[in-house]
Amino acid sequence: xxxxxxxxxxxxxxxxxxxxxxxxxxxxxxxxxxxxxxxxxxxxxxxxxxxxxxxxxxxxxxxxxxxxxxxxxxxxxxxxxxxxxxxxxxxxxxxxxxxxxxxxxxxxxxxxxxxxxxxxxxxxxxxxxxxxxxxxxxxxxxxxxxxxxxxxxxxxxxxxxxxxxxxxxxxxxxxxxxxxxxxxxxxxxxxxxxxxxxxxxxxxxxxxxxxxxxxxxxxxxxxxxxxxxxxxxxxxxxxxxxxxxxxxxxxxxxxxxxxxxxxxxxxxxxxxxxxxxxxxxxxxxxxxxxxxxxxxxxxxxxxxxxxxxxxxxxxxxxxxxxxxxxxxxxxxxxxxxxxxxxxxxxxxxxxxxxxxxxxxxxxxxxxxxxxxxxxxxxxxxxxxxxxxxxxxxxxxxxxxxxxxxxxxxxxxxxxxxxxxxxxxxxxxxxxxxxxxxxxxxxxxxxxx
Amino acid sequence: xxxxxxxxxxxxxxxxxxxxxxxxxxxxxxxxxxxxxxxxxxxxxxxxxxxxxxxxxxxxxxxxxxxxxxxxxxxxxxxxxxxxxxxxxxxxxxxxxxxxxxxxxxxxxxxxxxxxxxxxxxxxxxxxxxxxxxxxxxxxxxxxxxxxxxxxxxxxxxxxxxxxxxxxxxxxxxxxxxxxxxxxxxxxxxxxxxxxxxxxxxxxxxxxxxxxxxxxxxxxxxxxxxxxxxxxxxxxxxxxxxxxxxxxxxxxxxxxxxxxxxxxxxxxxxxxxxxxxxxxxxxxxxxxxxxxxxxxxxxxxxxxxxxxxxxxxxxxxxxxxxxxxxxxxxxxxxxxxxxxxxxxxxxxxxxxxxxxxxxxxxxxxxxxxxxxxxxxxxxxxxxxxxxxxxxxxxxxxxxxxxxxxxxxxxxxxxxxxxxxxxxxxxxxxxxxxxxxxxxxxxxxxxxxxxxxxxxxxxxxxxxxxxxxxxxxxxxxxxxxxxxxxxxxxxxxxxxxxxxxxxxxxxxxxxxxxxxxxxxxxxxxxxxxxxxx
Numbered sequence: 001x002x003x004x005x006x007x008x009x010x011x012x013x014x015x016x017x018x019x020x021x022x023x024x025x026x027x028x029x030x031x032x033x034x035x036x037x038x039x040x041x042x043x044x045x046x047x048x049x050x051x052x053x054x055x056x057x058x059x060x061x062x063x064x065x066x067x068x069x070x071x072x073x074x075x076x077x078x079x080x081x082x083x084x085x086x087x088x089x090x091x092x093x094x095x096x097x098x099x100x101x102x103x104x105x106x107x108x109x110x111x112x113x114x115x116x117x118x119x120x121x122x123x124x125x126x127x128x129x130x131x132x133x134x135x136x137x138x139x140x141x142x143x144x145x146x147x148x149x150x151x152x153x154x155x156x157x158x159x160x161x162x163x164x165x166x167x168x169x170x171x172x173x174x175x176x177x178x179x180x181x182x183x184x185x186x187x188x189x190x191x192x193x194x195x196x197x198x199x200x201x202x203x204x205x206x207x208x209x210x211x212x213x214x215x216x217x218x219x220x221x222x223x224x225x226x227x228x229x230x231x232x233x234x235x236x237x238x239x240x241x242x243x244x245x246x247x248x249x250x251x252x253x254x255x256x257x258x259x260x261x262x263x264x265x266x267x268x269x270x271x272x273x274x275x276x277x278x279x280x281x282x283x284x285x286x287x288x289x290x291x292x293x294x295x296x297x298x299x300x301x302x303x304x305x306x307x308x309x310x311x312x313x314x315x316x317x318x319x320x321x322x323x324x325x326x327x328x329x330x331x332x333x334x335x336x337x338x339x340x341x342x343x344x345x346x347x348x349x350x351x352x353x354x355x356x357x358x359x360x361x362x363x364x365x366x367x368x369x370x371x372x373x374x375x376x377x378x379x380x381x382x383x384x385x386x387x388x389x390x391x392x393x394x395x396x397x398x399x400x401x402x403x404x405x406x407x408x409x410x411x412x413x414x415x416x417x418x419x420x421x422x423x424x425x426x427x428x429x430x431x432x433x434x435x436x437x438x439x440x441x442x443x444x445x446x447x448x
Numbered sequence: 449x450x451x452x453x454x455x456x457x458x459x460x461x462x463x464x465x466x467x468x469x470x471x472x473x474x475x476x477x478x479x480x481x482x483x484x485x486x487x488x489x490x491x492x493x494x495x496x497x498x499x500x501x502x503x504x505x506x507x508x509x510x511x512x513x514x515x516x517x518x519x520x521x522x523x524x525x526x527x528x529x530x531x532x533x534x535x536x537x538x539x540x541x542x543x544x545x546x547x548x549x550x551x552x553x554x555x556x557x558x559x560x561x562x563x564x565x566x567x568x569x570x571x572x573x574x575x576x577x578x579x580x581x582x583x584x585x586x587x588x589x590x591x592x593x594x595x596x597x598x599x600x601x602x603x604x605x606x607x608x609x610x611x612x613x614x615x616x617x618x619x620x621x622x623x624x625x626x627x628x629x630x631x632x633x634x635x636x637x638x639x640x641x642x643x644x645x646x647x648x649x650x651x652x653x654x655x656x657x658x659x660x661x662x663x664x665x666x667x668x669x670x671x672x673x674x675x676x677x678x679x680x681x682x683x684x685x686x687x688x689x690x691x692x693x694x695x696x697x698x699x700x701x702x703x704x705x706x707x708x709x710x711x712x713x714x715x716x717x718x719x720x721x722x723x724x725x726x727x728x729x730x731x732x733x734x735x736x737x738x739x740x741x742x743x744x745x746x747x748x749x750x751x752x753x754x755x756x757x758x759x760x761x762x763x764x765x766x767x768x769x770x771x772x773x774x775x776x777x778x779x780x781x782x783x784x785x786x787x788x789x790x791x792x793x794x795x796x797x798x799x800x801x802x803x804x805x806x807x808x809x810x811x812x813x814x815x816x817x818x819x820x821x822x823x824x825x826x827x828x829x830x831x832x833x834x835x836x837x838x839x840x841x842x843x844x845x846x847x848x849x850x851x852x853x854x855x856x857x858x859x860x861x862x863x864x865x866x867x868x869x870x871x872x873x874x875x876x877x878x879x880x881x882x883x884x885x886x887x888x889x890x891x892x893x894x895x896x897x898x899x900x901x902x903x904x905x906x907x908x909x910x911x912x913x914x915x916x917x918x919x920x921x922x923x924x925x926x927x928x929x930x931x932x933x934x935x936x937x938x939x940x941x942x943x944x945x946x947x948x949x950x951x952x953x954x955x956x957x958x959x960x961x962x963x964x965x966x967x968x969x970x971x972x973x974x975x976x977x978x979x980x
Contacts, residue, residue, distance in 0.1 A: 001826050003557050005911035006833050014840040014912065018856075023832045026839055026856045027730065029699035034735040039824040043599055046823035049561045055820060056813070060570030062585030064578065073575045076804060083498060085530060087567070090754075093544030094537035097558050099888075100756035104952075105945040106883055109540035110755035113533070116487050119962040123520045129961050135611035135758070138804035146656075166804040169790045173774070173800025177622045179658050217511045248513045270566075271586050272576030272805025273611070274758030286959065292756065297955035300940075300948040309955040315614070315652035316894075320661045325652035328612035328746065332754025339533055342487050343497030345523035354503040361506035379511035400579040408577050415791045430500070 001046060066269065066405060070436035072363070074383040074427025075213070075408045076137070076164050076239040077272065078264045080352075081431055086266050086340045090332050100292075100331070104307045105299075110331065111306035114294040117338045124244045125258040126251025127280035131291040132308075133334040134277030134326065137261025141167045141207065141237050142174045143279065143290045143324055144257045145182070148205035148233040150288050150323065155180040156202045158195060161188035162212030164239055165413040171207070180204075187414060189385055189423055190376060191216030196226040203232040205257075210236055210250065211243055214410075214425065215380040224254025233257060241265055241278065242429075243381040245353025257281045265344075266336030276333035287313060290324030355430040356382035363428040366441050372448050376423070383427035385410070389448060392424040398447040399440075406440055481946050484535045488963045491522020497529050539946040540755075541888045547910055547918045549841075551860045551891035551903025552647070552695060554725045554747035559821065562750070562814035571813055576805035580787055587778050587785035590806065593816040594778070597743060597762055600827065602734025605770035607763045608778075609807035613722060616742025616761025617653040617689075619774060619802055623740060623765060624687050624716045625657055626772035626799040637686035637715070643672050645696055645895040650689040650720060659686060666897050670696040670853040670862075674705060681713035691720035692736070693727065695895040696853060697838065697860035697903065707737025716740070716769070724748045725834055725907070726859035729827035739766040745808070749815035760811035771796030776806055833908035834859040837915060841904055844919045848926045852898045859907070865900025867926065872935030875900040878925065880949065883942035885921045 006014075011023070020026055027035060047055075066079055073079075090096065094109060101107030101114075114132045121130035134140035145157045157175070159168055159182055168184060175182035185193060191214060195206055206227055211217045220236060227234040236250035238260040250258045260278035267275055281289060287310065295309035315322040344352060360382040368375050372389035388395055392409035399406035410423040428437075476483045508514065524532070541548070548555035566572055574586055594606045607623075610616035621640075628634040640654040644663045651661040662680055667673040672690065688710050692700045700706065707717045719733055719741035725748040727733075733741050745751045746759040753759075765773060775798050777788040788794045790801055822830060835858055842851060842861035850867040865875045879889035879902070891903040906915060928934045942948060 001822075001829060003559060003821070004826070004829055004833055004908060005914075006836065006908070010912040011833075011836060014836055018836075018839045018843040020839070020856070023836055026835050026858075027699075027727075028856065029701040029858075030727070030731055031701070031704050031736075033704065034731050036730055036732070036828075039828045040600055040729055040732070041824075043596065043824035044820070046826040047820055049821070052561060052817050052820050053565060056565035056568055056571065056589075056817065059585040059589045060568045062588065063570040063574055064582035065570040066573050066575055066578075067569055071575075073577055075577050077576055079573075079575065083526075085497070085526060089530070089533045089537075091560075091563060092534070092537045093558075094540040094542045095755055096563075096752045097543035097555075098540045098755045099548070099550055099553055099555060099753045103541070103879075103883065103889055104950045105880070105942050105947050106541040106888065107539070107755070108946050109536035109538065112484070112486070112536050112539070114755075115961075115963070119486075119488060120521065122962050133757070135615065136804065139611060139615070139802070164804070166790070166801060169775075169801040170803065173622070173802065176800060177625050177657055217509075217513055219511070219513055244515075245519070246515060247510060248515050268567075268572050269575045270572055271574040271583070271809035273803070273808040274760075274810050276758075286961070293959070293961055295955040296960040297951045299950045303947060305947040305950045307950045307952050307955045309952065309959060309961075312956075315648035317648070318652070319648045320651035320655035322648070322652040322655075325614040325618060325649050325656055326612075327614045327649050328744075328753075328759035329757040331756035331758070332752065333758055335533075335755065339529065341521065342524055342529050342532070343526060344521070345491065345496050346493070346519055346521040347523060348496045348498045348500060349519065349521060351500045351503065352498075355500060357508075357510070358503040358506045361509060362504065364509075377509070379509050379513075381510070396579055397581065400582050405575070405578055405582065412577065412789065415789075 064403060069403050069405050070440045071405045072407045072426050072428060072440060073405055075425050076261060077269055078240055078427060078429055079269055079431050080264050080429050082266055082268060082340060083343055085343060086336050089339045090336050095335055096332065101308060104305060108305060111294050113335050113338050115296065115306050117334045118294060120338060120341050121278045121280050124241065124249065125260065125280045126249030127258050128283045129286050130278065130280040131289050132294050133330040134279050134291055135330055136273065136275040136277045137237065137239055137259055138167050138170055140259040140277030140279050142170050144235045144259050145171055145205055145207060147257060147288050147290060148235060149180055151233060151285055152204040152231060154202055154204035157182045157204055158198055158206045159184045160195060160208040161185040161193055162191065162214060162216065163207055163209045163237060164213045167237065187417060187420060188212065189214050189420060196223055199226050199230045199232055201230055203230055205233040205235050207235045207237060210238060211240065211381045211383065215377050215384040217247060217379040217381060220253045235259065240381060240383065242353050242356055245349045246357055247381065262337045266340035267333050274330060274333055276330040276337055288323060289313065291326050291329055352430060359428040359430060359432045360384065363426065363432065363437055366437060370441060370445055382429055383425065386424050386426055388422045388424055391421045395424065395447055399443055402443050404440055404443050406444065480538060482535045484532060486963050487522050487524060487532060490528065491524055493523055495523035495525050497524055497526040546886060547906065547914060548888045549890045549904045549906050550888060551905040552722060554905060554907055556750055556907040557909040558750055558752040559818060562817040565817050566810050566813040580785065584785050587787065589816060590778055590812055593812050596819050597764060600728060601741065601764045602732030603764035604767050605765040605773060607765060607773040609774060609776065609803045610742065610761040610763055611803055611808055612757065612759035613742050613744040613761045614649040614653065615802065616763045617649055620718050620740035620742060620763045621653055621657050622799045623769045623772040624718065626797065627716065627769055628686055630797065637684055639684045640686055641677065641680055641688040643690060645694055645897045646689060646691060647695065647720060647722060654689060670698045671700050671702065672706060674702050677706060678709050681709060681715065683714065685713055685715040687716040687718050689718040689720060691722060693723045693858040696862050697857040698853060699858055703736050711737065722747060723859060726831055728831050729824060730831045740764065740769050745811045745815040750818040751811045751814040758808060758811060760808035772799045774799050775801045830908050837906040837908060837910055840915060841906055841919060845922060848923055860903055860905035862898060863902045864898045868929055871929045871932055873929040873938045875902055877938035877941065878929065881925050881938050881941040884944050887918060887921065
């Protein structure tokens with residue numbers, strides 16, 4: 001029991017100080033019918049570190065690691081190289097094993113990096129204010145819709161057909177149980193959607209994604225104007241945050257709220273989580289934001305310091321009138337994001353984005369040369385949609401049998417829609433190599 | 449970008465060389481405590497902390513939307529980045545450094561084997577949307593954790609995807625709304641009962657789902673007033689949200705009567721599982737009539753708090769609520785694992801989806817490693833030692849501090865501020881004085897039902913000799929406060945932390961939420977210092 005410092009002698013001595021005969025006495029408020037006489041049955045006993053590690057190696061051996069296969073999957077989670085410094089830094093115990101910085105005198109480390117994180121997020125998105133993180137991009141998107149409903153006092157959201165299908169699903173779930181209307185525009189694989197005509201005086205917000213789920217890069221300036229003319233907010237979602245190194249930021253297009261999945265910077269794929277949600281808006285909406293905010297102030301000696309602030313929006317103060325129920329967020333993933341982005345800096349981040357775009361362009365050029373394959377996108381960043389001559393799900397399985405992870409069949413996330421059955425979503429980041437593209441293209445020719 | 453900051457002399461927060469400052473050093477540093485500017489005050493164009501190859505030349509396919517201006521990110525080399533964040537880390541208190549008795553937060557030891565296994569190739573690097581045939585081990589891992597959680601709680605089902613406790617609350621309350629809808633009672637049952645001592649997330653969650661929150665008072669024993677609860681029950685009640693052990697650190701001794709009364713009135717019992725650590729391996733919530741309960745993996749099962757996250761909040765569900773669990777469902781057909789995603793047919797009526805992908809896998813891995821390390825025998829010992837440590841603190845301090853309630857506590861000891869009456873020292877002052885003694889303060893002013901509350905949760909991870917030292921420090925502070933002449937000392941605390949008390953009013957009145965070249969506070973403007 002390597003994690004438990006108390007010895008039996010300690011326990012006896014402590015019980016005598018307490019004045020109890022046994023530890024059972026301390027559980028006397030538990031109804032007798034619910035007190036277990038022995039440990040919970042049917043479960044194994046404690047194990048040493050060696051045995052535990054062996055068990056996890058066993059789990060790992062039953063998976064195909066992306067490091068061991070040509071890899072081209074994206075769809076809201078991207079495989080990037082994370083510098084060794086990042087993972088070292090977030091494992092420092094002072095960061096890893098600290099709590100939410102409610103005692104600012106002894107948590108300036110956390111507070112200062114969150115202030116740096118907030119600043120980085122505003123710079124990337126072209127917005128004025130950002131919070132200290134959400135769970136991830138998917139949940140942050142729904143929070144943005146709820147915020148827009150509060151700001152506009154309207155209850156009808158318009159959701160693009162280019163938004164990640166699982167993000168759409170989460171909004172749909174919130175709409176059903178939290179009581180607002182969400183109108184879903186039809187699936188937009190071609191990137192031709194125009195929502196301007198659908199914005200009216202009841203619309204609280206329009207939610208679009210850039211690049212879209214299918215990879216298309218769009219200018220939403222006119223949509224933003226239409227939203228503002230109707231008194232609605234434009235929410236722009238970015239699932240591949242590296243794209244902001246190369247693309248016009250949503251803030252310049254007139255977005256009112258920007259939500260990003262920040263996983264790509266600093267955070268590994270991790271089978272889907274934990275990730276980090278970036279959430280930014282305009283100063284005028286600051287007090288309607290969900291989540292924690294770090295602000296600058298001074299201490300009793302007049303020295304600069306940082307604190308959690310504007311917490312009268314939050315559940316621990318405001319209870320049933322809070323802007324959100326969020327409490328725990330993605331602190332350590334935000335640190336990974338901040339450290340990685342600091343290593344990259346202006347020059348590194350821009351080059352990383354260029355590399356991603358170039359690799360994806362190379363892959364697209366090679367895939368269109370495969371007979372029967374067409375690329376749907378005129379524009380993309382590091383991910384695009386290809387149309388195959390047969391169902392993409394079968395193709396992906398056939399590729400997996402050859403140990404190639406060759407993209408996402410769109411039908412996995414949009415089932416029961418024949419129009420997307422043959423669509424394959426393909427991503428290439430800076431980690432893609434010629435040595436990986438060659439077998440992918442060759443295998444695709446074979447299985448088609 | 450600030451270019452003229454001379455980092456050898458004038459760090460932000462310090463003053464120019466040659467002058468005195470509050471730390472009495474020329475640099476503003478204090479031995480191991482080094483003043484550190486923001487990255488935005490350190491950057492130089494031409495520096496970079498990564499080496500990336502020249503991108504191949506390709507035709508631009510950005511639809512004419514190439515970024516025009518600079519982003520404004522500072523450029524730093526790798527050693528500068530390492531030093532910067534190392535220095536920042538040294539301004540934090542952490543579990544790795546000592547007693548962190550933050551009540552209701554369960555700040556227990558975070559084993560490093562958990563970090564190691566979460567990073568194994570084939571676990572930490574998997575894509576969530578790889579073909580399921582290539583992630584059979586990952587799905588088995590999730591199911592293994594699910595099996596432990598179900599068995600330890602005595603509940604038949606678990607929804608794994610919620611990202612944290614509050615997200616789990618949302619999941620559980622949506623499941624209740626879904627069950628009510630299936631029975632045609634959703635429009636009628638609009639009230640959720642919650643004790644006054646509840647975490648703020650409980651009323652926030654219920655309100656977000658359109659429920660009206662009705663507070664239930666506590667009795668003089670710190671438990672739910674059963675008579676008041678029964679009086680509040682009726683055909684309008686959807687559920688009760690109850691933390692057990694409760695936020696006063698007490699087991700709800702009438703819990704069986706409470707759940708029976710709620711069920712008889714047609715409502716559901718949501719248990720906030722934040723305090724599961726007190727009873728894990730010793731009491732199964734399923735035996736108490738619970739319908740759903742979130743489990744904060746970052747509390748009971750030791751996934752690191754990480755300065756405020758990430759967490760994970762799986763929700764165990766009773767047979768009545770299991771059919772409404774959200775997507776995804778992980779199911780086994782024969783010897784193959786499958787993931788039922790949105791729209792897939794399952795044996796139930798899923799309430800929808802709460803999060804992309806499959807939940808906080810990195811936290812699942814760590815929690816499972818922790819659970820396997822302890823085993824069924826060790827987890828029972830965890831609860832016993834956590835309760836023993838809290839009662840020991842209570843026993844050792846009850847003659848000088850003022851326990852809020854009589855009798856044994858569970859995993860945390862609650863005091864009110866009556867022992868500080870007429871001393872001029874407040875709960876806040878007392879807590880800040882603990883910082884100078886080398887401790888993280890306990891939870892203050894929560895729960896709201898106790899005046900000037902101080903909630904101490906030592907957890908099972910603290911050795912007796914460390915607890916004795918902690919107790920000694922609190923007894924000394926108490927004696928000092930009771931002299932009646934030490935209020936000024938307490939109000940000045942902390943003196944030795946990287947920062948003294950911070951002006952939170954100023955922060956809220958004039959919010960500065962991002963760095964801008966112009967927002968340096970008095971005495972810290974590097975440009976001005978350089979000019980001086």
